[in-house]
Amino acid sequence: MSRTLRPCGDLGLLAEVDDTAAVTALHAALREEMTAGRLAGVADLIRGARTVLVRMTPRADVRAVAAVVGEIEPAPQAASGPDRVLDIGVVYDGDDLDEVAAHTGLTVPEVVAAHTGQVWTVAFAGFAPGFGYLQGTDDRLVVPRRDESRISVPAGAVALAARFSGVYPRPSPGGWQLIGQTGERMWDLDRDPPALLTPGTRVRFHEEG
Amino acid sequence: MVEATGPQATVQDAGRPGYSDLGVGVSGAADRAAARLGNRLVGNPEDAAVLEATFGGLAVRVRGGATVAVTGAPCEVVVDGRPVGHHCRVRVPAGARLRLDAPAAGVRSYLAVRGSIAVDPVLGSRSTDVLAGLGPAALSVGDVLPVGAARGVPPATDLAPVASPPAGDVSVRVVLGPRHDWFTADAVQALLRTPWTVSRDSNRVGMRLDGPAMERAAGFADAELPSEGVVRGSLQIAASGRPTVFLADHPVTGGYPVAAVVLDADTDLLAQVRAGQRLRFRAVGV
Numbered sequence: 058m059s060r061t062l063r064p065c066g067d068l069g070l071l072a073e074v075d076d077t078a079a080v081t082a083l084h085a086a087l088r089e090e091m092t093a094g095r096l097a098g099v100a101d102l103i104r105g106a107r108t109v110l111v112r113m114t115p116r117a118d119v120r121a122v123a124a125v126v127g128e129i130e131p132a133p134q135a136a137s138g139p140d141r142v143l144d145i146g147v148v149y150d151g152d153d154l155d156e157v158a159a160h161t162g163l164t165v166p167e168v169v170a171a172h173t174g175q176v177w178t179v180a181f182a183g184f185a186p187g188f189g190y191l192q193g194t195d196d197r198l199v200v201p202r203r204d205e206s207r208i209s210v211p212a213g214a215v216a217l218a219a220r221f222s223g224v225y226p227r228p229s230p231g232g233w234q235l236i237g238q239t240g241e242r243m244w245d246l247d248r249d250p251p252a253l254l255t256p257g258t259r260v261r262f263h264e265e266g
Numbered sequence: 267m268v269e270a271t272g273p274q275a276t277v278q279d280a281g282r283p284g285y286s287d288l289g290v291g292v293s294g295a296a297d298r299a300a301a302r303l304g305n306r307l308v309g310n311p312e313d314a315a316v317l318e319a320t321f322g323g324l325a326v327r328v329r330g331g332a333t334v335a336v337t338g339a340p341c342e343v344v345v346d347g348r349p350v351g352h353h354c355r356v357r358v359p360a361g362a363r364l365r366l367d368a369p370a371a372g373v374r375s376y377l378a379v380r381g382s383i384a385v386d387p388v389l390g391s392r393s394t395d396v397l398a399g400l401g402p403a404a405l406s407v408g409d410v411l412p413v414g415a416a417r418g419v420p421p422a423t424d425l426a427p428v429a430s431p432p433a434g435d436v437s438v439r440v441v442l443g444p445r446h447d448w449f450t451a452d453a454v455q456a457l458l459r460t461p462w463t464v465s466r467d468s469n470r471v472g473m474r475l476d477g478p479a480m481e482r483a484a485g486f487a488d489a490e491l492p493s494e495g496v497v498r499g500s501l502q503i504a505a506s507g508r509p510t511v512f513l514a515d516h517p518v519t520g521g522y523p524v525a526a527v528v529l530d531a532d533t534d535l536l537a538q539v540r541a542g543q544r545l546r547f548r549a550v551g552v
Contacts, residue, residue, distance in 0.1 A: 063443050063444035063445075064441050064442075064443050064444060064527075064552045065441075065443070065444050065495075065496075065497050065500070065524070065527050066440075066441050066497055066499055066500070066527030066528065066529060066530060067441060067527075067529045067530055067531075067552055068497070068530045069497045069527065071444045071494065071495070100283050100284070101283055101284055101286055101292075102286070103286040103495030103518060103519070104286070104287070104495070105492065105493050105494030105495050105519055106492030106493050106494065107492050107494070108492075108494040108495065109495075110494065110495030110496075110497070112283075112495070112497055115530065115531075119552065181287075181493070181519065182286065182287055182288055182289035182518065182519075183286075183289050183493055183517060183518040183519030184289060184517065184518075184519070185289055185398060186288055186289045186290045186398050186399075186400060187288065187289055188289045189289070190493065219490065219492075219493075219521075226289075227399065246388065246389075250288055251288060251389075252287075252288040252289065255287050255288065256287050
């Protein structure tokens with residue numbers, strides 16, 4: 058597995074790998090090192106699409122951490138996390154359905170079938186509390202972000218962009234292509250964890266009438 | 267009880283690290299050193315919750331009497347009409363009104379109270395994250411803020427001399443990368459030579475900088491960066507070529523390349539730079 062280390066200031070180290078599977082493996086291996094107390098001064102491991110950002114506190118030995126991050130050999134990952142697949146019901150009435158259809162060369166029913174017909178896995182989180190970047194198993198629904206961001210996207214909006222699907226946890230501005238709407242709560246501080254979608258969570262969408 | 271808030275006042279502590287898998291950033295005091303100093307002066311743990319006032323204007327009625335210290339951007343601190351010092355420990359009698367005037371330099375002043383601000387924590391922190399909408403809401407007139415029980419004894423020293431935030435150009439150290447290779451060598455040189463003007467479009471999330479647009483290198487002109495984690499002090503370059511430097515409430519991940527990152531220790535200084543002031547970046551190795 059190839060791995061490039063890039064500095065992120067004096068207390069950050071960005072490890073770049075080939076794909077999301079490699080991110081998951083590297084993150085798990087580094088998490089294990091942290092738990093075992095072998096990465097003193099590491100504050101957080103932040104997953105991206107192809108990167109793990111190692112964020113340190115001033116008491117870290119940056120060179121020692123870099124040596125571990127550069128040389129660690131992740132164990133092969135088990136097929137993929139928990140067996141349970143979260144089922145999320147969606148009303149497919151999004152404002153960008155036609156545009157997604159035009160971009161992908163599919164009909165609207167085919168877009169819906171492609172979205173409901175694959176298992177999505179949360180690769181990493183970001184953008185807002187409870188927003189998970191869902192990676193699918195095929196490339197049928199790869200669309201770009203919208204040219205103009207919307208000023209307000211409602212909570213529960215189901216969207217596509219940049220090889221990912223996602224569900225807006227709360228009303229916010231947003232630039233993704235909207236395909237539908239769910240009533241599931243993506244973020245709930247009375248729940249532990251508050252986020253419904255965390256890295257590794259697997260999701261299947263189904264169409265609601 | 268809060269009687270005036272100024273442009274924006276929030277509760278801040280050392281933030282909530284470790285929740286990136288939930289899409290939650292660190293947040294916390296924008297000028298961490300100032301918040302820590304305030305806590306030390308009143309005998310609190312360094313990471314205790316304090317009030318962060320933006321351009322002063324904060325006024326509180328202290329119901330039960332309190333021991334306080336104001337740090338960060340130096341401003342006139344007034345207790346019942348009588349000026350008291352900043353960067354020193356002050357006893358405020360019960361029922362007195364404490365006011366922070368607009369600072370002469372800098373942006374953010376911190377009001378530490380012995381016993382600390384005891385609002386309910388969210389995910390282990392009392393910080394307001396303005397981007398994520400987490401933690402207590404920004405302060406409003408009429409808010410009543412609980413103060414916790416004091417533990418331990420305040421230090422013997424009750425005055426901490428510190429340098430004021432500079433009023434002119436501000437120089438901070440950066441490490442190039444992680445994505446400076448996305449830009450032309452000329453653009454990277456310009457990043458280090460240009461005095462960048464802090465725009466009015468600035469808040470706890472970040473500061474937009476005005477200067478020459480940074481041109482992408484050949485091969486990266488239309489490239490899209492797969493989202494990746496970012497840290498405080500990152501200089502993210504938008505598609506337009508304009509840099510934003512991230513402060514305390516920055517997003518967990520970003521989709522634009524980061525050309526350089528301000529050294530962690532210097533990010534406290536960034537939190538005190540005003541719109542219209544100029545920033546210079548000096549590259550150092552790691």
